[in-house]
Amino acid sequence: MKKVNGCGGRLLMRVPSPRRAEGTQRERLAALVLVSMILLRATAAWAAEIPLDQRRPDSDFVSADSRAMQNDDTGNPAMLVLLDGEALWNTKAGAANKSCADCHGDAEKSMKGVAARYPAYASALGRPVDLEQQINLSRTTDQKAPPFAFESKELLALTVYIARQSRGMPVAVKDDAKAKPFIAAGRALFEQRQGQLNLSCAQCHDDNWGKTLAGNLIPQAMPTGYPIYRLEWQAVGSLQRRLRNCMSGMRAETYEFGAPELVDLEYYLMWRARGMAMEAPAVRP
Amino acid sequence: MARALIHVPPSAKRGDVIEIKTLISHVMETGYRIGVTGAPIPRDIIDDFVCTYNGEEVFRAKLYPAIAANPFISFFTVATESGTLAFSWTDQHGATQVQTAAITVV
Numbered sequence: 001m002k003k004v005n006g007c008g009g010r011l012l013m014r015v016p017s018p019r020r021a022e023g024t025q026r027e028r029l030a031a032l033v034l035v036s037m038i039l040l041r042a043t044a045a046w047a048a049e050i051p052l053d054q055r056r057p058d059s060d061f062v063s064a065d066s067r068a069m070q071n072d073d074t075g076n077p078a079m080l081v082l083l084d085g086e087a088l089w090n091t092k093a094g095a096a097n098k099s100c101a102d103c104h105g106d107a108e109k110s111m112k113g114v115a116a117r118y119p120a121y122a123s124a125l126g127r128p129v130d131l132e133q134q135i136n137l138s139r140t141t142d143q144k145a146p147p148f149a150f151e152s153k154e155l156l157a158l159t160v161y162i163a164r165q166s167r168g169m170p171v172a173v174k175d176d177a178k179a180k181p182f183i184a185a186g187r188a189l190f191e192q193r194q195g196q197l198n199l200s201c202a203q204c205h206d207d208n209w210g211k212t213l214a215g216n217l218i219p220q221a222m223p224t225g226y227p228i229y230r231l232e233w234q235a236v237g238s239l240q241r242r243l244r245n246c247m248s249g250m251r252a253e254t255y256e257f258g259a260p261e262l263v264d265l266e267y268y269l270m271w272r273a274r275g276m277a278m279e280a281p282a283v284r285p
Numbered sequence: 286m287a288r289a290l291i292h293v294p295p296s297a298k299r300g301d302v303i304e305i306k307t308l309i310s311h312v313m314e315t316g317y318r319i320g321v322t323g324a325p326i327p328r329d330i331i332d333d334f335v336c337t338y339n340g341e342e343v344f345r346a347k348l349y350p351a352i353a354a355n356p357f358i359s360f361f362t363v364a365t366e367s368g369t370l371a372f373s374w375t376d377q378h379g380a381t382q383v384q385t386a387a388i389t390v391v
Contacts, residue, residue, distance in 0.1 A: 074292035234354035
């Protein structure tokens with residue numbers, strides 16, 4: 001299943017030299033286009049989910065240096081953000097004048113395993129929310145405070161702090177009847193071709209993981225390490241930021257932060273990584 | 286005050302070579318980038334780092350715009366006596382942040 005990528009490349013290489021007669025050239029091109037169309041259809045049919053026992057964390061696809069940085073609490077720059085998150089956890093906010101800690105107590109106990117269960121269905125909204133959105137829900141309904149903006153320093157800090165409490169725990173998102181339609185929608189988006197490059201997420205992350213894209217190894221897209229400290233960003237960012245990044249890489253129109261499509265996609269990806277160990281906050285190139 | 290993380294072994298044997306690791310939160314803005322409005326983002330970097338061991342300088346580094354955000358500096362020194370290691374980061378505007386760590390040498 002991994003042979004077919006790069007049909008386009010082969011097509012280009014096989015274009016006959018300009019010395020040949022133009023008629024022949026056209027015929028050959030037409031034949032090649034036909035062949036590549038058949039091949040491309042076949043690729044779509046071959047796209048298959050990675051078998052459970054072949055799944056590997058994204059940290060397997062980064063350099064040993066980045067991995068060491070991730071696992072060293074003095075070297076992982078996300079730990080600086082975590083300290084901000086800890087401070088925010090204990091800061092009173094909003095009309096209710098309550099801190100997160102006033103209701104949830106010690107995050108090291110109360111938040112253990114929580115990040116591994118998100119996105120999760122929120123009955124109040126009738127659809128799933130991710131961890132960032134859940135934090136904002138608590139802020140608006142319980143603390144009576146204005147929500148944090150997506151990708152704001154505060155929201156990322158709290159998310160990192162909460163996600164860190166699940167490190168090493170298995171991903172355990174719910175896939176009951178309520179969740180299934182959203183996971184299915186996320187999966188459809190994962191497999192759907194999009195953008196000017198006409199690529200789907202699956203073509204890289206299911207069919208060609210382990211190969212290189214530019215200088216980087218293509219990981220299996222198991223989102224166990226989010227929010228991540230990305231060296232390219234020189235900052236911490238959310239899974240939605242990463243997804244939007246991939247989409248603009250495919251020259252597709254990106255969804256707005258918080259868009260239901262992005263949450264569905266996050267849900268599917270976490271479900272895909274079910275049972276794998278959480279490693280947030282991870283370090284990625 | 287910027288967040289900083291320091292790792293110093295809490296205790297060591299006299300004469301041991303010990304590894305010290307420091308990480309500080311800072312944008313390290315190069316001054317070469319252009320913001321969304323098209324205006325250049327002014328340079329803002331930490332340019333000096335010093336570590337003293339009971340008042341004696343044991344390590345110093347000069348930092349330049351090519352250093353990434355949140356500078357991580359790790360180095361080695363010899364554990365000579367119990368006392369305090371003081372770390373100071375100075376930015377280009379002259380503002381200094383100092384943090385200390387204790388070590389027991391047996």
